Amino acid sequence: MTATLxxxxxxxxxTYAVAASDVLHLESYDTATHVPGAPSYVAGxxxxxxxxxxxxxxxxxxxxxxxxxxxxxxxxxxxxxxRRVVVLQLGxxxxxxxxxxxxxxxxxxxxxxxxxxxxxxxQTAGFVKAVATVAKRMYLLVDLPRILGEELDHG
Amino acid sequence: MTERVDLQEFIGGFVVEAAELVTAANAALLEIEAGxxxxxxxxxAVRDVFRALHTIKGLAGMVGVEAIxxxxxxxxxxxxxxxxxxxxxxxxxxxxxxxGVRAIGERxxxxxxxxxxxxAPPRLLExxxxxxxxxxxxxxxxxxxxxxxARLSPSERAQLANAVAAGAxxxxxxxxxxxxxxxxxxxxxxxxxxxxxxxxxxKVAPRTVTGPSGAQLGIAFDILVVSSAPRxxxxxxxxxxxxxxxxxxxxxxPVAQAPxxxxxxxxxxxxxxxxxxxxxxxxxxIGRAVxxxxxxxxxxxxxxxxxxxxxxxxxxxEIAAMADAGHDVRRLRQVADLxxxxxxxxxxxxxxxxxxxxxxxxxxxxxxxxxLARSSERAVRLELDARDTELDKAVADRLLPxxxxxxxxxxxxxxxxxxxxxxxxxxxxxxxxxxxTEIAGNQLELVVSDDGRGIDRAAIARRSERTIDHDAxxxxxxxxxxxxxxxxxxxxSGRGLGMDIVRRIAVSxxxxxxxxxxxxxAGTSFTxxxxxxxxxxxxxxxxxxxxxxxxxxxxxxxxFEIADAGITPPSAPGGRSQVSLLERRGRAIPMFSLGxxxxxxxxxxxxxxxxxxxxxxxxxxxxxxxxxxxEVVVRAIDDPLVQAPGIAGATDLGDGRPTLVLDLGExxxxxxxxxLP
Numbered sequence: 089m090t091a092t093l094x095x096x097x098x099x100x101x102x103t104y105a106v107a108a109s110d111v112l113h114l115e116s117y118d119t120a121t122h123v124p125g126a127p128s129y130v131a132g133x134x135x136x137x138x139x140x141x142x143x144x145x146x147x148x149x150x151x152x153x154x155x156x157x158x159x160x161x162x163x164x165x166x167x168x169x170x171r172r173v174v175v176l177q178l179g180x181x182x183x184x185x186x187x188x189x190x191x192x193x194x195x196x197x198x199x200x201x202x203x204x205x206x207x208x209x210x211q212t213a214g215f216v217k218a219v220a221t222v223a224k225r226m227y228l229l230v231d232l233p234r235i236l237g238e239e240l241d242h243g
Numbered sequence: 244m245t246e247r248v249d250l251q252e253f254i255g256g257f258v259v260e261a262a263e264l265v266t267a268a269n270a271a272l273l274e275i276e277a278g279x280x281x282x283x284x285x286x287x288a289v290r291d292v293f294r295a296l297h298t299i300k301g302l303a304g305m306v307g308v309e310a311i312x313x314x315x316x317x318x319x320x321x322x323x324x325x326x327x328x329x330x331x332x333x334x335x336x337x338x339x340x341x342x343g344v345r346a347i348g349e350r351x352x353x354x355x356x357x358x359x360x361x362x363a364p365p366r367l368l369e370x371x372x373x374x375x376x377x378x379x380x381x382x383x384x385x386x387x388x389x390x391x392x393a394r395l396s397p398s399e400r401a402q403l404a405n406a407v408a409a410g411a412x413x414x415x416x417x418x419x420x421x422x423x424x425x426x427x428x429x430x431x432x433x434x435x436x437x438x439x440x441x442x443x444x445x446k447v448a449p450r451t452v453t454g455p456s457g458a459q460l461g462i463a464f465d466i467l468v469v470s471s472a473p474r475x476x477x478x479x480x481x482x483x484x485x486x487x488x489x490x491x492x493x494x495x496x497p498v499a500q501a502p503x504x505x506x507x508x509x510x511x512x513x514x515x516x517x518x519x520x521x522x523x524x525x526x527x528x529i530g531r532a533v534x535x536x537x538x539x540x541x542x543x544x545x546x547x548x549x550x551x552x553x554x555x556x557x558x559x560x561e562i563a564a565m566a567d568a569g570h571d572v573r574r575l576r577q578v579a580d581l582x583x584x585x586x587x588x589x590x591x592x593x594x595x596x597x598x599x600x601x602x603x604x605x606x607x608x609x610x611x612x613x614x615l616a617r618s619s620e621r622a623v624r625l626e627l628d629a630r631d632t633e634l635d636k637a638v639a640d641r642l643l644p645x646x647x648x649x650x651x652x653x654x655x656x657x658x659x660x661x662x663x664x665x666x667x668x669x670x671x672x673x674x675x676x677x678x679x680t681e682i683a684g685n686q687l688e689l690v691v692s693d694d695g696r697g698i699d700r701a702a703i704a705r706r707s708e709r710t711i712d713h714d715a716x717x718x719x720x721x722x723x724x725x726x727x728x729x730x731x732x733x734x735x736s737g738r739g740l741g742m743d744i745v746r747r748i749a750v751s752x753x754x755x756x757x758x759x760x761x762x763x764x765a766g767t768s769f770t771x772x773x774x775x776x777x778x779x780x781x782x783x784x785x786x787x788x789x790x791x792x793x794x795x796x797x798x799x800x801x802x803f804e805i806a807d808a809g810i811t812p813p814s815a816p817g818g819r820s821q822v823s824l825l826e827r828r829g830r831a832i833p834m835f836s837l838g839x840x841x842x843x844x845x846x847x848x849x850x851x852x853x854x855x856x857x858x859x860x861x862x863x864x865x866x867x868x869x870x871x872x873x874e875v876v877v878r879a880i881d882d883p884l885v886q887a888p889g890i891a892g893a894t895d896l897g898d899g900r901p902t903l904v905l906d907l908g909e910x911x912x913x914x915x916x917x918x919l920p
Contacts, residue, residue, distance in 0.1 A: 121790070121903060123890060124841035125887025126884060133901040133903075134901065135900060139754070140878055237883070237884060
């Protein structure tokens with residue numbers, strides 16, 4: 089049985105996973121340069137190690153309330169500290185995902201992934217392509233091309 | 244007036260040419276020095292130095308820079324003595340010549356910066372005059388027959404002897420150009436370059452071929468070559484039979500059918516020699532045609548190209564409008580698509596014209612290592628491996644200071660003193676290697692590595708009071724501003740390591756990456772990845788709706804206070820793009836709020852107006868306030884996620900965050916279009 093290394097991260101109340109081979113690095117996240125005219129889920133541009141990287145706010149992509157809108161005060165600033173950019177490479181494209189927190193790297197057996205329940209597919213607008221349960225915790229495997237809007241390449 | 248302009252152009256030409264000659268002289272002097280280390284003389288290099296100095300003297304005389312004339316004259320005399328003595332230049336003479344060439348270089352720079360060059364230092368001139376040109380250089384024994392010997396200058400004789408001593412036989416070839424040869428592409432030029440790949444050409448001398456009756460039949464060339472290639476290969480190279488290839492070493496060759504212009508026994512002076520060789524060069528076409536172009540002309544070309552790109556954009560819109568109106572635009576679109584491809588090719592061709600060879604760009608590092616090694620009393624060797632890589636001139640100019648810092652640090656901090664190296668079982672001379680390779684994504688990878696002591700992580704962690712787990716952390720600490728591993732300022736690198744500068748150049752200025760790998764006791768390597776081309780643009784930075792933007796200076800016609808202009812407020816409020824009319828010198832200019840156009844604010848805080856003119860009509864945009872004017876590197880935004888109308892790219896204003904570069908022309912067209920019914 090083969091297991092694949094995954095990077096896991098939290099957005100809202102769920103934990104998601106992407107194959108570690110697609111991840112270039114994890115960066116702390118402060119703010120991005122807003123790009124007028126870009127899709128609303130694009131938080132903007134950040135500079136990572138000298139490289140221009142467009143970043144997607146996964147909360148907005150998943151239809152959750154934006155992080156900044158949550159109540160101000162100490163808990164919110166803790167949330168801001170935890171936020172990370174997961175920098176991904178997909179073919180020749182490099183893009184980042186802004187997530188609530190990202191820490192764990194986990195080996196997940198390939199056979200552990202199952203088709204997601206219909207309710208999950210519906211709630212995540214098709215951005216989740218599989219679900220794995222490891223040690224009683226559920227990990228949602230995200231569909232990266234879909235999140236990055238591969239269809240934009242042809243539009 | 245016109246005379247003045249001509250002189251300016253002339254001086255520009257002088258600076259470019261003199262700078263090249265200074266580089267050539269330095270390279271040749273270093274080669275002679277390398278010869279000293281191996282115990283051989285390099286007569287060809289001595290002649291190269293002589294020619295470079297001779298030409299510099301002539302050029303400097305024409306533009307009236309007497310200081311350079313004086314130094315070059317002194318050096319020329321010194322080198323001529325060496326050339327006459329068989330091309331042996333003593334260590335002391337190389338040393339003083341390098342000093343002299345550097346003094347010339349400083350004065351060329353002064354001229355280029357429109358400063359008055361300092362007079363030639365008398366002490367330098369004295370040193371040049373009192374130096375023994377030949378002194379301790381290795382002796383070369385003559386090895387050729389008396390007949391041939393008489394036809395060679397002392398330096399050619401030494402060059403021949405040296406090459407033969409290196410183990411290859413010498414040959415005298417006789418090449419006769421003919422129509423049938425020329426038809427097959429065999430000319431003296433092609434023969435020369437073929438032979439240059441097979442061995443070393445010592446001499447090429449033209450002679451007249453006479454028939455039995457004494458009538459002139461044509462011209463032929465005697466070519467003296469040292470080559471270990473088989474006789475057949477050499478004959479093949481000159482498209483002739485074996486008889487045209489004669490061995491030169493004993494027995495004496497029966498090749499001289501007509502006396503050479505100089506005549507047997509005559510000892511040509513070096514000046515005559517230089518002129519005679521130049522005369523041959525006139526007959527012989529040089530393989531690669533090269534012209535010099537000022538960078539500003541290439542910039543101009545690029546600017547024109549961007550105007551063409553804008554007008555093509557307008558053409559596209561017109562075609563789309565026609566199609567919407569129900570016209571058949573298929574053929575028009577075919578032509579437009581073809582034009583689009585041609586524009587792309589043109590852009591690529593212009594970029595290629597801006598490329599310079601990395602080997603040439605990094606050439607100054609050899610001199611740097613030499614002088615640093617000397618002042619720090621360490622033996623250091625520089626290996627430069629740039630292969631055939633090329634780089635945009637603008638990138639090259641910015642890259643060099645970073646490379647100088649890295650190499651300087653390696654000599655000063657990494658390479659141990661000879662005694663320490665011996666104790667560690669390393670060769671006494673340290674090696675610094677600079678290697679460049681082109682990698683995917685139009686990038687160049689430069690690696691500066693040394694075999695020195697490596698970086699002591701623990702010591703740096705103590706000093707910076709940080710934990711250092713990886714080389715990446717280490718690099719972060721080293722690149723902190725003003726960080727130094729030394730308490731005492733050294734002459735060569737000063738207090739700071741300057742790594743903050745290296746990273747700023749690699750990452751912020753050039754949009755590249757910098758990495759570090761170090762092994763204690765074994766050495767350190769820095770890897771820099773930079774784009775082959777960048778576009779540098781002068782921009783205005785301004786604020787609009789809590790965000791900073793920049794726009795190319797060339798796109799802006801005028802900037803003024805809105806309060807100073809007569810404004811007619813919009814007659815029809817509501818809608819996204821409200822237009823007001825500005826009165827400016829009797830013209831009415833439509834003004835849009837940039838904040839509203841970009842949907843980032845309501846434009847109420849706007850105090851300044853920027854007027855642009857693209858394709859005839861002027862349009863103004865209101866913005867909050869101006870932030871300044873500067874040169875920036877514009878990077879393309881190529882991911883579809885962030886491609887939006889009016890966004891031309893991004894840059895870093897120095898705060899480590901991207902700032903968007905706007906194309907107001909495109910926004911202006913879009914805004915105006917929306918205004919039309």
